[in-house]
Amino acid sequence: MRRFKKLEFIAGILLTxxxxxxxxxxxxxxxxxxxxxxxxxxxxxxxxxxxxxLGTDPxxxxxxxxxxxxxxxxxxxxxxxxxxxxxxxxxxxxxAGYYGKFWDTILMRWADVQLALPFILVAMTFTAIxxxxxxxxxxxxxxxxxxxxxxxxxxxxxTLRDREFVQSARSxxxxxxxxxxxxxxxxxxxxxxxxxxxxxxNNILLESSLTFLGLGIDPIIPSWGxxxxxxxxxxxxxxxxxxxxxxxxxxxVLGLNLLGDWLRDFLDPTAKx
Numbered sequence: 001m002r003r004f005k006k007l008e009f010i011a012g013i014l015l016t017x018x019x020x021x022x023x024x025x026x027x028x029x030x031x032x033x034x035x036x037x038x039x040x041x042x043x044x045x046x047x048x049x050x051x052x053x054l055g056t057d058p059x060x061x062x063x064x065x066x067x068x069x070x071x072x073x074x075x076x077x078x079x080x081x082x083x084x085x086x087x088x089x090x091x092x093x094x095x096a097g098y099y100g101k102f103w104d105t106i107l108m109r110w111a112d113v114q115l116a117l118p119f120i121l122v123a124m125t126f127t128a129i130x131x132x133x134x135x136x137x138x139x140x141x142x143x144x145x146x147x148x149x150x151x152x153x154x155x156x157x158x159t160l161r162d163r164e165f166v167q168s169a170r171s172x173x174x175x176x177x178x179x180x181x182x183x184x185x186x187x188x189x190x191x192x193x194x195x196x197x198x199x200x201x202n203n204i205l206l207e208s209s210l211t212f213l214g215l216g217i218d219p220i221i222p223s224w225g226x227x228x229x230x231x232x233x234x235x236x237x238x239x240x241x242x243x244x245x246x247x248x249x250x251x252x253v254l255g256l257n258l259l260g261d262w263l264r265d266f267l268d269p270t271a272k273x
Contacts (some may be wrong), residue, residue: 097158141237211224231243
């Protein structure tokens with residue numbers, strides 16, 4: 001129980017949990033989806049009007065509503081892209097580490113080639129060909145990040161495949177897929193889980209950065225990156241348009257990183273004191 005009282009866990013749960021709950025209930029809190037315009041309150045400053053406590057943007061849309069509604073896109077991209085990359089990378093890593101030789105050479109050289117490609121250039125090419133779309137962005141990020149999981153899983157499997165429990169399973173005629181699924185996968189899941197928490201945070205930042213550069217989702221859809229891009233022309237006169245989505249990104253990423261640090265310590269067998 002003492003591990004659940006650590007500052008990393010408490011702060012991470014509070015920051016991440018609060019943002020997730022707000023995003024989950026954003027449809028109830030703001031039925032208009034943050035699109036309602038009040039032209040009489042254009043560029044209202046934060047705290048001046050209680051109807052717009054965080055101010056408004058150049059066309060009178062409520063910044064608080066757009067920050068919370070925009071979190072749906074950023075969290076959706078972060079979670080789904082990491083899930084896709086985790087599934088693909090874990091399968092590739094299990095196959096490369098367990099079978100070795102031909103499969104290891106092919107998959108790891110493919111990974112080396114992919115790591116050599118400049119991310120932004122590939123993102124620009126991908127967007128130019130398929131267009132700026134939410135699911136296109138998720139697929140692109142998943143494809144571009146499976147390598148991390150494959151390398152982590154492969155390294156763990158290489159140290160486990162000749163252990164006694166794996167050799168014993170082979171001697172009893174257990175099929176390879178059964179060994180991979182029931183004997184190796186549970187033993188490599190800890191490092192993968194830690195990488196997932198850190199990469200969700202990283203992908204939220206990536207989505208915001210790509211949308212800011214015009215390479216992400218459609219700018220009509222509220223998102224944290226889109227709000228940062230919308231507010232860059234108003235930094236001197238209406239700083240709140242960019243600052244509050246930036247703070248939302250910071251709080252969410254910080255919470256996820258703290259949870260990742262806590263998970264690393266929690267799953268470390270040498271640190272159970």
